[in-house]
């Protein structure tokens with residue numbers, strides 16, 4: 001793999017994810033829809049003494065190379081597929097698996113995507129505005145910022161970025177500065193839209209919310225989550241578990257709604273309220289602070 005990258009992804013809520021996913025079992029077949037660098041897969045294989053089998057998917061072919069390396073010691077116990085979880089059914093068919101004992105989704109970006117050069121996710125780097133997790137997809141972040149109307153941009157920044165106060169000003173600034181082709185140009189447009197005093201008074205960097213909003217649109221993240229959560233329960237064995245970890249209230253809200261709708265017929269909800277990471281975890285890994293975990297069991 002040629003990308004420069006020297007910071008590894010820290011898997012979030014590993015203990016909690018294993019607790020709900022395995023429910024005390026040590027055997028079985030598990031599907032990790034968002035394999036990333038393979039951190040959760042490794043934890044599953046370790047906790048089950050290598051007795052479980054894991055099928056891992058990731059839409060980002062570059063991150064799977066890292067997963068392959070990280071899981072070296074468990075060769076033969078897992079299979080990785082470069083696929084969107086939208087197509088999980090085809091992958092299960094290809095792997096010869098009808099139903100699984102558990103499914104994990106840990107949605108969002110991996111540290112690899114944020115930190116490696118040339119992927120265009122980060123306001124900290126100056127590079128082409130890309131943000132595609134699926135490198136074969138056609139639409140990039142540059143396409144979105146250069147083609148959406150000012151009101152569409154304002155809406156997505158407000159809704160998906162949760163940028164309540166400055167969404168309109170940011171959208172206006174983006175439109176005035178078109179065409180934008182780099183992460184630096186987007187960063188600077190957001191900066192120009194904000195009163196100087198506001199830029200540095202936030203807990204998060206001022207461009208975080210806008211970058212998040214555009215990334216969600218580029219990768220169709222919300223539609224994909226809704227689709228997979230609706231269809232996954234049909235592929236769980238009775239007593240099989242689904243564990244969903246998200247970093248955004250809209251994503252968590254989708255899981256809450258879909259689990260509730262299915263709670264009469266297909267699922268028993270295991271987490272009345274979303275589980276949050278421990279204080280210790282947040283201290284060790286700041287990225288974990290917004291993580292929320294929901295779990296349900298196939299009836």
Ligand SMILES: C[S@@+](CC[C@H](N)C(=O)[O-])C[C@H]1O[C@@H](n2cnc3c(N)ncnc32)[C@H](O)[C@@H]1O
Nearest residue numbers: 011034036037038039040058059060084085106
């Ligand atoms: C937070 S990371 C997962 C980290 C992983 N659990 C670990 O412990 O290393 C999220 C991953 O989901 C992947 N992803 C996002 N959308 C996807 C999709 N539609 N299908 C498959 N993978 C997707 C991203 O490429 C990214 O690698």
